[in-house]
Amino acid sequence: MKKYNHWRLEPNTDHILWLYFDRKNASVNTINQEVMEELSDILDTIESTKEYEGVVIASAKKHGFVAGADISQFGQFKNIEEAINLLRKGQLIFDRIENLKIATVALIDGFCLGGGLELALACRYRVAEDGPKTRLGLPEVKLGIHPGWGGTVRLPRLIGAPNAFNMILSGHTISGKAAAKLGIVDVSVPKRHLVTAANYYALQSAKPRIITKMNQVINNKLSRTLLSTYLRKKLHEKVSPEHYPAPFQVIDNWEQLGVNGTEPMVKEAQTCGKLFFSETSENLVRVFFLQERLKSLGKESRFEAKHVHVVGAGTMGGDIAAWCALQGMRVTLQDREAKFIAPAIKRAYALFKDKLKEPYLVQKAMDRLVPDIEGFGIPHADIIIEAIFENLAAKQALFKELETQAKPNAILATNTSSIPLDDINSVMQTPERLVGIHFFNPVPKMLLVEIVSGAHTAANVTENAIAFTRKIDRLPLPVKSLPGFLVNRVLMPYLLESVTLLDEGIPMTVIDKAMVDFGMPMGPIALADAVGLDVCLSVATYLGGFLNTTVPPRLTALINQGKLGRKTGEGFYKYTKAGKQIKPKVEEYGKPLTDISDRLVLRMLDQSFACLRDGVVADADLLDAGMIFGTGFAPFRGGPMRYAKTRGVHELFELFVRLQQERHEKTDELIEWELI
């Protein structure tokens, strides 16, 4: 039997060829050109022999089936034509799998994403493992492209357009069980039956799944037109085609050409190839690698956290505790009285139910989260996270106490968002033990965690904190302990500028719309409400001295009226009891909204460059990553630094100076922006 670099062929006694994908020199399987060429060669063999009754395609890796196409190849296409040609070539190879006379089975154990699922869809049968690690999906839109190896054609052809587009347009992944329910896989079974099931299907023991009559009708021309209109409308509510063209393209393709014949395939390759060269895709691919970079941090540390102790059961502390318990850690949550802990337990239950679904798993997570008024967890914890109110003296007193009780190698961390570590650790016997682990609100949604090192923080403590952050599946961003760290420092001038715009008479709905149109998840005014105006004020006051900014009277006035934002039902906006913004009508604004977004973004950029100069983060890439994962800064724009580079750093700086001058602000202290 011929040897391949990435594939292993093992026929069994039933004449079933087990085709193991085992990408050379990699821990997970991804598909690149060489993998495809070898697969093509293997298909030559299979097509030319009558030796086999069936083929099972399986992964030889410890984790997962196939993670998708090798994204590092994306940047290597010379031009659109080359990209289209390669995609088309891949499609034809998958077509050959589909057209084999003998049965083909994909055995899916673990992740099966993008090109991996497209490979599986080309098989006649799919068998999936039913555990929590098995996830199937076509997440290409998250990289600004759409599936290009037949996924946008085969999936709606197999399970019907509504469910298929639900997955393709959002990029969501689903479990093996859910995939079986939708008809994407023929069966989902426990690990112990995977091989038996794969052999069963490979012997053609069951009929392949076919699309329901109803869904078949939906793939017809007339209903395609109707459904497309609806899908586009729904999609518009979430994203705009200017920012994210790929999902819209998927709908267009389907509407025009449906799912049968070669035409839709050719079209898919063409539009996917074009999307590779869009700015959105280039930026999103870069964001993907930035994320990979953050994910790769902390690998050297051998720190193991089994028990987390959190002090302070408020919104942040409670949610940090719940998140850690969700990730499998034992957590003790301390606050002065039961009444302060109870709301955190309730929120944790809602989170566990949402994420874990199965009641027995929810119960397990609940059991791991232990209310601990007396602080019994302190001497047992591997890491202690302080999340009490922002008061230096209180934090100092707490850490003085924690330091004496904690295990000698336990991490002592503060979630402070504004107090410099070197102020807190000044009272400690061992200031080198204190590190900042700064989460963002809401904890379950915000991927970023700032890892703050003070002047005394020991390097291995920082490294351990980073490793811990990875263990709980968050993205660690190492930052220097200067006021506001990165995210709040960059955000604050932006938020203050938005209040200044209000003072200039621009309606808040217009301001927010300008930034949403720019690509932010929400406008600055709505963001201030969400964060809480009192929190904004405390950060603004604190940072004010450092950044030479003043607190706008409008903000103080609202706080004095008890209007603290979403949590009190009113801030700048009004909110329903459930905390939903009561949306006022967006007012008319005669001038282009980009005038507004420019002013706000330039403020943010000015501060971003200052952070870079001050060495808050190590480089511009990390700054972009921090702003994207910490604030949702328009990912398709690639982050503030990338955005500045795209529009021209110098040009933007000059625009910033000019805008300042127009408003008669002093400009002599501004420092020219520079990418370091």
Next chain:
Amino acid sequence: MMEKMKGRDVYLIDGARTPFLKARSKPGTLSASDLAVQVGRELLARQPFSPTDLGEVVIGCVMPSPEEANIARIIALRLGCGKAVPAWTVQRNCASGMQAIDSAMKDILTGRHDLVLAGGTEAMSRAPLLYNESMVNWLAGLWSSKNFVDKLKQIIKFRPRYLAPVISLLKGLTDPIVNLSMGQTAENLAYRFGITREEMDLFSLESHRRIALAQDNHLLNEVLPVFSTTGEYFVEDDGVRRDTTLEKLASLKPIFDKKFGNVTAGNSSQVTDGAALVLLASKEAVLKYKLPVLARIIDTEWAGVDPAEMGLGPVYSTTQLLKRCQLQREDIDYWEINEAFAAQVLGCLAAWEDDEYCRENLGLPSAFGKIDPNRLNIDGGAVALGHPVGASGARIILHLAHVLKRENAKRGVATICIGGGQGGAMLIENMSEVRS
């Protein structure tokens, strides 16, 4: 036969319980295992050893829910004791919690284990409603019908009365041998010893008063808060009525012997959810982990009595226990007699004060004597707190240990009556230090 127990010393090193939560006409938010886990995880969290160091977990529970088969094992695993720590559930009706501690004690005494988690739990509010027999038979007929016509025939046979549920809690609180409810056995004691309604109500009033006082003076520090998934939290026993008066109690109607009885909801223990756990240790474990000690468990005794007078169980078990340990009534500093019913505790006291009764039934030369009310249930009892049947036995032992410590006293007896006609009694001794 009447020899003192032989074996290693057994120490009660720590314990905790949930607030006892009165059943309020619908299932409580916490199951029996939830209750035990919530209190157990904090109890274990404050120990210097790990839950996996336990030798065994023994839990008493009378009515675990259908999804809590061998509830002790469920609790042990949920507490993070790990797969290797075995666990078993014991059931001796109202004394299940005491039985668990007795069984755990024997594990240590015999040298089988050094550390055992024991106690009891009960979610009485969650006792299920069951289908009655007619309904079960009708359903069986329906499920065994093979074809449509048979099914239809069976469906027509349905009668609305089939839907009348069987209340498992009431069944559980009724003695099937003598066909008396537990309340009726208390009526029997009242009749036999001439206990009046007023005496019962006065006893009840005092129980509420004592608990309230203990709560105000923070004397119930074995109580740990529990939290529900709905954001509720409970820090105190909530069956205590601070506003009750003799007049209010007198106005209540008898509930077991409807017309002429004297036992009311006001002078009976309440239907309640709760869990109480203790940690028992050998001397070796105490020294190894430098454990603080609450008490030493000296001995336990079980006795059988007439099921129709099950409330006298404490009289027999305690008398036998003291005989075996060669102790007199005066040697006991503090008493906990579980208050299933005011009439039942008063009946026990009356029996002990009765020369003839003691001679004829207990083999004593004369009356056992009067127990000083100021040394009995000094912080109230189940009439005010409630009686989660699986947990009460463990609660009185744990509380007695705290009382001995607080009062700087030496010995105490915790005793409990048991539906079906039994009594259990445990003798403990105040102890702080264990010398090697």
